[in-house]
Amino acid sequence: MKNTDVKRFSLGRYSVALPVALTMAGIVAAPQASLSSARDGLNLFMTVVLPSLLPFFICSRLLLGTPLIEDAGRLLEPVMRPLFGCPGCTAFALLISLLSGYPAGARTVALLYEQGRLRDDELKRAASLCSTSGPLFMLGAVGSGLFGSASAGWVILAGHALAVILTGIAAGGVRRRREDRAASPAVYRAARPVGEMLSDAVRGAMSSIAMVGGFIVLFSVLTGLAAHFQLSDAVSRMLASPLRALRLPQELGSALLPGLVEMTAGCRQAALAGPSEPALWAASCAIVTWGGLSVQAQSMAFLSGTPLSFGRFSAMKGIQAALAFGLCLLLAEATGAEQTAACFPAGPPAVAAGVSSLFLAIGAASLLVSLSLVQRALDGRPRSR
Numbered sequence: 001m002k003n004t005d006v007k008r009f010s011l012g013r014y015s016v017a018l019p020v021a022l023t024m025a026g027i028v029a030a031p032q033a034s035l036s037s038a039r040d041g042l043n044l045f046m047t048v049v050l051p052s053l054l055p056f057f058i059c060s061r062l063l064l065g066t067p068l069i070e071d072a073g074r075l076l077e078p079v080m081r082p083l084f085g086c087p088g089c090t091a092f093a094l095l096i097s098l099l100s101g102y103p104a105g106a107r108t109v110a111l112l113y114e115q116g117r118l119r120d121d122e123l124k125r126a127a128s129l130c131s132t133s134g135p136l137f138m139l140g141a142v143g144s145g146l147f148g149s150a151s152a153g154w155v156i157l158a159g160h161a162l163a164v165i166l167t168g169i170a171a172g173g174v175r176r177r178r179e180d181r182a183a184s185p186a187v188y189r190a191a192r193p194v195g196e197m198l199s200d201a202v203r204g205a206m207s208s209i210a211m212v213g214g215f216i217v218l219f220s221v222l223t224g225l226a227a228h229f230q231l232s233d234a235v236s237r238m239l240a241s242p243l244r245a246l247r248l249p250q251e252l253g254s255a256l257l258p259g260l261v262e263m264t265a266g267c268r269q270a271a272l273a274g275p276s277e278p279a280l281w282a283a284s285c286a287i288v289t290w291g292g293l294s295v296q297a298q299s300m301a302f303l304s305g306t307p308l309s310f311g312r313f314s315a316m317k318g319i320q321a322a323l324a325f326g327l328c329l330l331l332a333e334a335t336g337a338e339q340t341a342a343c344f345p346a347g348p349p350a351v352a353a354g355v356s357s358l359f360l361a362i363g364a365a366s367l368l369v370s371l372s373l374v375q376r377a378l379d380g381r382p383r384s385r
Helices: 001-006 017-029 030-063 067-082 090-100 105-112 120-129 137-148 150-174 195-230 231-245 250-261 263-273 278-288 291-303 310-334 337-342 351-378
Strands: none
Touching: 017 030, 030 090, 030 105, 030 195, 067 090, 067 150, 067 195, 090 120, 105 291, 120 150, 120 250, 120 310, 120 351, 137 150, 137 263, 150 263, 150 278, 150 310, 195 231, 195 250, 231 250, 250 278, 250 291, 250 310, 263 278, 263 291, 263 337, 263 351, 278 310, 291 310
């Protein structure tokens, strides 16, 4: 009986309760810091996240109720299935994720799973594939805004996208089976009245966006408390020797804890670490690809009730972040700032990022459709039975 009692009060049983209790204690101990951080998070949500994500949430929900996704899924099946081990409809979630960023892709994947378009194993692969940051954030906020360099934004965007795509291909090849190549069954339902579809889409989008706002405020408070109690400085001092041994800027240690929690704060700390250089670009790329626990919590909130666990999802994001760091470092070293900047549009960050988002959407869709048509042409010959 004594051994059983000891197990009941083990630390593992309080893995959630202890951090929550410590957070509440921090809020009580530093009310002004927590209030200021919550205000900053709420301001970020109201001025940036709400107007940028809400239209995508509404439109994606509307499109999922139309035959367009089913028809496009059949067209893109020959590409998405061999490359990523996912049905063709996953291309829609990937496009939404590339354009809108976190956590729109996760929400779209969850809706596809609810509609029966994704199996359990396909859901796990699609969730990691359709988990990307938006180009507006990387080109505008991080590149031009924090580093003052359009080149930095483009290199970070390239490293981020390559890391996600390559891990998606690897995940699709690990457990690819012959029977997985069969197309997913059509699940399109009879058309509903437009008014009913629109009201459902708006209602669901408002509920989802409110949840995202709650996560943003919560993790903004956590980041503010960490800064108030100088936890980031302690982590930075601990990492000074390892970073020195790796010949990386020691100031990067100050970006680790903020980046672990919230990617905007982590990228800001990385940009403040010193003069713009490849190692700082790579660190920001890794932070953006990791997304922070805030983004991961938002994504898993949409994916709750599915077979995907938080640990698996977080581990995949960690693998993507490590790969993104290496790829971005190689790209930054291989391409000079002047040459990189000359290849891409200049001008105001918001305009350049908006134009880039449009080209990215058109390019991604064109590439997928072209590959699908080629694959269909190759497979068009009759097969002997």
